[in-house]
Amino acid sequence: MPTNTAIEPSFNKDFWRGQAADKQVNSAESVIADYWIREFLLSDFLTPGEAGTRRFAIAVRETMNRSTEPSVKEDIVAVQTLMAKMPAQAGVSAKELLDQFYVPEKTQEQIKEHFTRAKSFNESFTFVPDEFAKFVHMRTTELDNGALLTAPTDRFEQVFKREPLVNAPGVFQFSTQGRIVDQRFRKVKP
Amino acid sequence: MSTLQELFTVRRERVLVLLAERIENHLKNLFSGFARIDRISARAKSVDRFMHKATKQENGKPRYGDPLNQIQDQVGARIVTFYVSDVERVRHEIEKYFKYIESKKIVPESESEFGYEGRHFILFVPTDFLDETLTGDESVEFFELQIKTLFQHAWSEAEHDLGYKPSSKVASDQKRRLAFTAAQAWGADQIFDELHRQVTELPVR
Numbered sequence: 001m002p003t004n005t006a007i008e009p010s011f012n013k014d015f016w017r018g019q020a021a022d023k024q025v026n027s028a029e030s031v032i033a034d035y036w037i038r039e040f041l042l043s044d045f046l047t048p049g050e051a052g053t054r055r056f057a058i059a060v061r062e063t064m065n066r067s068t069e070p071s072v073k074e075d076i077v078a079v080q081t082l083m084a085k086m087p088a089q090a091g092v093s094a095k096e097l098l099d100q101f102y103v104p105e106k107t108q109e110q111i112k113e114h115f116t117r118a119k120s121f122n123e124s125f126t127f128v129p130d131e132f133a134k135f136v137h138m139r140t141t142e143l144d145n146g147a148l149l150t151a152p153t154d155r156f157e158q159v160f161k162r163e164p165l166v167n168a169p170g171v172f173q174f175s176t177q178g179r180i181v182d183q184r185f186r187k188v189k190p
Numbered sequence: 191m192s193t194l195q196e197l198f199t200v201r202r203e204r205v206l207v208l209l210a211e212r213i214e215n216h217l218k219n220l221f222s223g224f225a226r227i228d229r230i231s232a233r234a235k236s237v238d239r240f241m242h243k244a245t246k247q248e249n250g251k252p253r254y255g256d257p258l259n260q261i262q263d264q265v266g267a268r269i270v271t272f273y274v275s276d277v278e279r280v281r282h283e284i285e286k287y288f289k290y291i292e293s294k295k296i297v298p299e300s301e302s303e304f305g306y307e308g309r310h311f312i313l314f315v316p317t318d319f320l321d322e323t324l325t326g327d328e329s330v331e332f333f334e335l336q337i338k339t340l341f342q343h344a345w346s347e348a349e350h351d352l353g354y355k356p357s358s359k360v361a362s363d364q365k366r367r368l369a370f371t372a373a374q375a376w377g378a379d380q381i382f383d384e385l386h387r388q389v390t391e392l393p394v395r
Contacts, residue, residue, distance in 0.1 A: 046289060048285075048286060048289060049286075120317060
């Protein structure tokens with residue numbers, strides 16, 4: 001059950017916003033915690049699950065698209081692969097999600113920079129996997145020979161087989177098989 | 191000591207205008223690609239309208255004891271949809287991305303009346319838009335969102351322009367004519383929604 005519930009002093013303005021310290025929300029007794037918070041107090045996280053997940057997913061996507069550091073991009077690919085298989089998770093912040101997967105501090109800092117407000121990085125919400133997937137749906141890898149490899153993020157590793165070339169550090173051979181169903185021109189590289 | 195009008199004017203310029211712009215952009219982002227949205231807009235309440243509302247009387251007493259904190263539509267947003275069933279689709283989406291303290295479907299009091307209709311929300315301002323440099327007294331916690339069809343929107347705009355208020359004395363004939371136009375807007379909404387469902391093979395209600 002909640003150990004402490006604090007409500008701001010102004011009845012006119014801050015009556016609706018409070019803080020419930022709940023030490024069971026992530027434990028096996030979460031059903032009891034849910035009862036006290038959601039049914040007894042008729043309360044929920046201030047940021048809805050979809051809104052919190054959307055904000056986090058956009059920050060992850062922007063970091064992937066704008067970072068110039070290959071190691072940061074590799075971290076994000078790994079995180080995305082793990083998160084795609086994760087169930088919904090209540091009461092978690094962006095910081096806690098990244099900590100769960102041991103994402104290095106440097107990568108976390110870059111992701112945090114893409115939050116409109118730094119405090120939101122530590123704000124709790126319910127992680128909604130489907131909402132997250134909307135923003136990181138397609139993955140593109142660009143090679144220095146001009147090739148752009150694009151596939152649904154969750155199947156990229158299966159669609160493109162990647163093998164390192166002997167005697168050429170950092171060079172990979174990609175291969176794939178399939179029938180051609182469409183071809184397109186694009187104006188400029190994104 | 192500053193007057194209420196001075197305090198609101200400062201808040202409007204420092205906080206509300208920018209907040210309305212952020213909310214409008216956020217709503218436009220959320221609903222980009224969402225079918226049959228005619229327009230999305232948000233505005234900071236004008237000083238005149240705020241003062242008019244803030245000084246209202248009820249049973250001989252001021253209606254608001256603390257208008258700066260009690261009036262919740264200092265920022266108002268509106269989403270206008272094509273059909274009645276779209277209002278419900280938009281409502282569902284809003285409930286996924288915002289917390290609200292009030293959600294009301296506004297309809298005339300009895301089945302034999304026609305007048306203003308729409309879905310109104312009082313929503314929490316998303317935490318991302320809260321300016322941390324402001325004190326609690328300078329900022330607002332809530333904004334109002336109205337979701338209406340094109341016909342509901344058109345009727346309420348024209349009715350508002352004519353200056354009729356629920357409390358004002360309107361001649362019986364004028365009342366009947368206003369109700370007639372509201373009934374026509376209601377009927378058009380019903381028929382367009384039915385046609386839309388038939389064309390898209392959705393079940394007709």
